[in-house]
Amino acid sequence: MNTQALGVEHYLAGMRAALDDLPPNEVAEIMEDTEAHVAELSTELGEDETLEQRLGTPEQYAQELRQAAGYPSRTERLPVTTKKQMLTRPRAAAWGLVAATGITVLAGAAALREPAVLLLPAVILVLSLALVNDRGPVQQEIMNLPETIRLKQWLTPEAGTPAERAITYLKSLQPAWWLVRAGLLGLGAVLLAGRDLLGFLAIAAVAVVSVFAGPRAKVDRRWLWFSLPASALAVGLLFQVIDVTAGQLGYNASRSSYSGPVMQTYENIYVYDENNKLLTNVTLYDQDGQPINAPRSYSSCGRGDGTDPDPVIPANRYPRPVIDYQNGTCYTVAPTVTAPSSASSSSPSTTGTPPSSSGSATPSSVPPTSVSPSK
Amino acid sequence: MDTSQLLKGVLDLAVLAVLRKDDGYGYDVVRRLRAGGLNGVGDASVYGTLRRLYNAGMLTSYVVPSEEGPHRKYYSINETGRARLAESRETWRSFASTLDGLLEEVAA
Known part of the structure; x- marks a missing residue:
């Protein structure tokens, strides 16, 4: 053999x-x-x-x-009619196909974000196929290009070698790839649906036609101008889907492990002394002398017309008064002591319990205790 | 008489006639010619004839992948080829009947 x-x-x-x-x-x-x-x-x-x-x-x-x-016999040499031109139409078309396929992989990886990038390879494909469309299904001139012949030799290793067996095996997977390709393209189209109607329609059409393009390209090589970029687009989309999925996984992982500074504002703060007595009118500052948790002044209802003894309360003074609106009327209510029960259990001294939530527990020293109805 | 000499003049006609029925690749055409009785036809002659007819614009070609081995290039006859076949057939028939007539006279 x-x-x-x-x-x-x-x-x-x-x-x-x-x-x-x-x-x-x-x-x-x-x-x-x-x-x-x-x-x-x-x-x-x-x-x-x-x-x-x-x-x-x-x-x-x-x-x-x-x-x-009807060729002349060996001794008579044919006049050299072969053009030694570097840039012939078949060559331009072949490299156009290669370039468009390469660009499509990259564009495909961005197609879900911006489907319009696919227009670039599409234009290259149409132009390069237009160069050789009239040369028939065999595209013999392209097959005769030295680069094509080299590629062909490279793809057909000697029979019996592992490389040859691998290529034969991969070739046998081709019909399966055509289906996978259509599936990937369909997935890309679905992911685009609702965001970009034109992109969706274009990729969906490519997905449908790609099913037929594979077998057709075996008979008519001009279909390669569709089939190869379709594969490239599917690969590009696959990259993107993998990228997005990996990104999401990474994001979730980082979210679960990462705990940054907690920027939390409290609605109110209750301070107890060692005897478990609620301290009032405590003003809190941080190490820089900045009022804690006080992005703004805490205005009471009063409008400074004299009826309110302390219309503007520093926001870092705790416990804060509760501003209550009732029937369109604003009341500045003394802080109701609603300290959570856990505060008492965690407090170092448990000789007593902090006052339970009762609106009446109002130390007399709290200035804004006056209920001042105002508009 | 050496039929290969005769064949040379009419191989075009025979190849076109075979392809008129069905498209075929080179070796397939060789087989069909031999099956039709042209035992002496040479492989290379048939391939050369196919190339000549193709270059003369009477045939088109397309590639069919083969499960084993290289792809096969099929040739099919086009309108020009069919017209040439019809024309050559008439030429052949009148030539053959003329020659028949001459041979009859000799036999008589």
Whole structure:
């Protein structure tokens, strides 16, 4: 089997050499036919049969083919009609496809945030396909580009090697990938739905068409201009979904472990002395002399017309009075002692209990105890 | 008489006739020609003929992936090819009947 594979390679090499005076495009076309032919023939060969016995020498084969095809025989060299141009339409189209596919991976990773970025690869694809659309489904000129031939050689390692088995296996997964691709694109479209209608419609359409594009591209290579970027877009979307998911997981994890400074304002503070007696008119400052918990002055209801003895109470004076509105009338009520019961249990001295919540427990020293009805 | 010499002149016609029925890749065309009775047809001649007809714009080609081995390039006849086939068939028939007539005279 291996010797047969070697025999095939040897035979084809001989053919190529015998045809090397022909235009490279034509040689590639011939070799595409011949490779399939010789490969198929080699499987039909008997034990001791060689390709040469069936087909003649590569040189004879080439000579017979040249005659039938109407090419000049080997000795007369064809006038050099092959353009040595670097930038031909097929080459521009091929690299346009490669570039658009690459950009689509990147754009796909951003497509959920800004679907309009997909317009760039789309434009490149349309332009590059327009260059070669009239060259037919086989796109032989692109297949004959030296870079394409190198890629093809790279993708077809010698039979029996692990690389060849891996590639064969990956190829067998292709139909599955087409479905996964459609699924990923559909997921991307769904994630866009409701945020960007055009983006949703565009990606949904790509998802649907991509199911057919895979098999079509096998027959008509022009479908590669759709199929390859569709794969790239699916990969890009996958990256983004992974990124977003990982980001959320990371965010949650950091939230659960991280406890920053607690910026909490209290509604009121009750201070007890060692005898468990509620202290009133306590003014709190921090180490910088800033009033604690006092972003603003604490205004009572009074409007300074004399009826209110202390219309403006410093907000860091505790316990704060309670301002109560009743029937449209404002009352400044002395702080009701509603210290939570836990305060008593945690207080170092438990000789008594702090006054239970009763609006009447009002030390006489608290200035804003006066109930001053005002508007 | 060496039929391979005769074949050279009419291989175009035979290949077009085979492809008229159904698209085919090179070796497939070879097999169908042999199955049709043209045992002496050479593989390389058929491949060369396919290339010539293709370059003359009478055939189109497309690639079909193969489970094992390289992809197969199928050839199919187009309108130009069909027109050429019809024309060549008439030429062949009148040529054959002329030659038949000559041979009849010899036999008589």
